[in-house]
Amino acid sequence: MLSRKAPMLTVxxxxxxxxxxxxxxxxxxxxxxxxxxxxxxxxxxxxxxRAVEREIEEETGLTAKTKKVxxxxxxxxxxxxxxxxxxxxxxxxxxxxxxxxxEAREVKYFDLDNLPENxxxxxxxxxxxxxxx
Numbered sequence: 001m002l003s004r005k006a007p008m009l010t011v012x013x014x015x016x017x018x019x020x021x022x023x024x025x026x027x028x029x030x031x032x033x034x035x036x037x038x039x040x041x042x043x044x045x046x047x048x049x050r051a052v053e054r055e056i057e058e059e060t061g062l063t064a065k066t067k068k069v070x071x072x073x074x075x076x077x078x079x080x081x082x083x084x085x086x087x088x089x090x091x092x093x094x095x096x097x098x099x100x101x102x103e104a105r106e107v108k109y110f111d112l113d114n115l116p117e118n119x120x121x122x123x124x125x126x127x128x129x130x131x132x133x
Contacts, residue, residue: 007074007082007083007084007085008041008081008082008083008084008085009041009042009048009084009085009086009087010039010040010041010042010079010084010085010086010087011039011040011042011048011051011052011055011086011087011088011089012037012038012039012052012086012087012088012089012123012126013037013038013039013052013053013055013056013064013088013089013091014037014070014088014089014090014091014126014127014130015056015062015064015090015091015092015093016090016112016130017093017109018109019111019112019113020109020110020111020112021037021109021110021112021115021127021130022037022038022060022062022098022107022108022109023035023036023037023038023107023108023109023110023115023116023119023123024036024037024038024059024060024100024103024104024105024106024107025100025104025105025106025107025108026104026105026120027102027103027104027105028103030079030080030081030120031120031121033105033118034118034119034120035108035110035115035116035118035119035120035123036119036120036121036123037088037123037126037127038055038056038059038060038104039052039055039059039086039088040055040058040059048087048089049066049089052066052087052089052091053065053066053091056091057096058101058103059101059103059104059107060096060098060099060101060104060107061096061097061098061099061101061107062093062094062095062096062097062098063093063094063095063096064091064092064093064094065091065092065094066089066090066091067089067090067091067092068089068090068133069087069088069089069090070088070089070090070126070129070130070133071087071088071126071129072085072086072087072088073085073086073088073122073125073126074086075122078121078122079121086126088126088129088130090130090133112127112131115127
C-alpha cells in the first residue's frame with residue numbers, strides 16, 4: 001500500500017440547455033452561497049462517470065448521462081480544502097426537473113454569456129472550456 005499523500009479526485013458536471021448552464025448555490029463551505037457546477041468527490045470503487053451522474057442527481061434531482069470529457073483541472077490551490085484533481089464532464093439530462101436539495105440551496109440555469117460574479121473554485125474557466133466543446 002502506498003504511504004505517500006496524493007491529490008483528491010473530484011468530478012464536475014456541466015449541463016447546457018438552450019445556451020444556459022445549470023449551476024447550484026452551494027450550501028456548504030468552502031464558497032458557501034457561491035454558484036458552482038454540481039460535482040464532488042469520487043468514492044472508492046466508483047468510476048468518474050458514475051460519480052458525476054450521482055453528484056448531479058444528489059445536488060439537482062436530475063438524472064443525467066455523461067456525453068464527453070471537457071477537461072482535467074489539476075492546478076494546486078484550486079480548492080482551499082487541499083489539492084484536488086477534477087475531471088469535468090458534459091452531460092445530457094435524461095429525466096427530472098432541477099430543484100434545490102440539501103447540498104444546494106438553489107439551482108438555476110444561467111445564460112452562458114451572463115454568468116453570476118460569485119462563481120466558486122475555477123468553475124468559470126471550466127464553463128468557458130465547455131463552450132468550446
